[in-house]
Amino acid sequence: MPYDDLRGYLEALDEHGQLLRITEPAAPEPDLAAAATAAARMGPRAPALCFESVTGYAAGRVALNVHGSWANHALALDLPPTTGVREQVAEFSRRWDSFPLPAEHRPGPPFLAHTLLGEDIDLYRVLPLFRLNAHDGGFYVDKAAVVTRDPEDPDHFGKQNVGIYRLQCKGRRRLGIQPGSIHDIARHLRAAEERGQDLPVAVALGNDPVISLVAATPMAYEESEYELAGALRGTPAPLARAPLTGLDVPWGCEVLMEGVIESRVREIEGPFGEFTGHYSGGRRMPVIRIDRISHRTDPIFEHLYLGLPWTEIDYLMGPATCVPLLRQLRAEFPEVVAVNAMYTHGLVAIVSTRSRVGGFARAVGLRLTTTPHGLGYCKVVVVVDENVDPFDLPQVMWALSTKFNPSQDVIHLPGMPVLPLDPSSSPTGISGKIVLDATTPVPPDHRGRHTTAVTDAPRTQEWLTRLTSWAQGPRPSTGAAP
């Protein structure tokens, strides 16, 4: 059953033992960020955290690490919590085949329970805001779905954008926003600012888990995140009309903030500890003025800790980054088997492919750097054979150890674009890129001595299944003697 709101998903996590409810009072600093940092270090079965009492709040509820493990990511997609990473990515891609699946508008969104307008708005009273990383310039909201429309084509549903952007609280009803230049929201803002107009915006916080996944997925400009959410859910994404702006917003959200990005205004922002594991700041960025807040009773503040990887954001963005890259490569090169672009949103990526002809693998690697997402990422690309699992790093290291010859298998591209947040870029936003071809050369590329690879003994797979079942349960009496 897909979830229609965050509360339904938290219940499912609880049923699977993937949620820790913490009822003892927690200090906003440093307890909440410290707990979220610690949760991220608990491994592939790390739980979500739900704090029920925050000092200074009558009913401060904070949900952290909600997507922050492979078990939780699997449950977000309604898969068994033990599903492997490679299988989760493959299933994500398979469901994308049903894209676009139209969304449905549902009446009576629960966020209409409470309304605050204009000067009565105090974000700090609605949400137990707190500092994430020590040197952040303030308190941030970093897991909300930010919705805008294209001022040049406001009725186009697909051009309506849903994305997650860092939002710095700058007062009771004011947020700084980072609309990265390569993102669709920057295109909307530019069109509005060229006309001297404010850009209407809705910020939906605390969503069903698939909304966060699609908001983190790099999609083409005219593709609707909501219609991808439907495909991933297998049933239409429930939406509601935002009462002030008329934007389409997730029906089940906990808190809905509406207002405008003020035209042609820039203010100093940051710093903020980013997914690169480094702070970024010192730029002047646009500002949102909030004119209306709608929220559920006792809203849950869903928040995301990010910092030195891996943290929740790596789970949230990982498969969501792999799948569009896989599909874009396969559209032209059906030989491509899998893409693992989970390292820092795909700054490092691994592709496995069959080789059509000598030199094919490096062509695939180069193509990855020129996909829409690859333009700003895919700085280091490793290409491996089709029988190497790119999600199994020891296998990838084996391919690099034995298939890769630095004399001939390195392609270095100087002066390529990269996202400005990459701290190694110099000047900011410019970087070299590299493709490492760790595939077996095929004719007419006759190199090396790769014909003598060891293969599994017959019946190895059968024995693996047998041994695994014995390891998990009682061994039959006819089994091998100890």
Next chain:
Amino acid sequence: MTCPRCLYDHAETVTAAPEGGAAVWEVRQCPRCWYAWRSTEAPARTSAEHFPAEHRLTPEAIDAAPELPAVPPLLPGVPEPAAAPGEDRGATA
């Protein structure tokens, strides 16, 4: 109240704890550099004396910061907006 980061001396109290009020905590913010802190945080976050040197800001640095994204030129025929961007917001006060 002095901003721990840029030393502007008109930092403001934004809000107090909804339960227990200012005796529990206050959130304070600087209207020049937008640094925000809670009164209960560590001295490195709340006092100019202990604020880390590498994270301080000056009015010059704020003014020199690049725009992201840059404000685009107005389309031909669009009148200049009434208030110039950034002014009247204390950003350079």
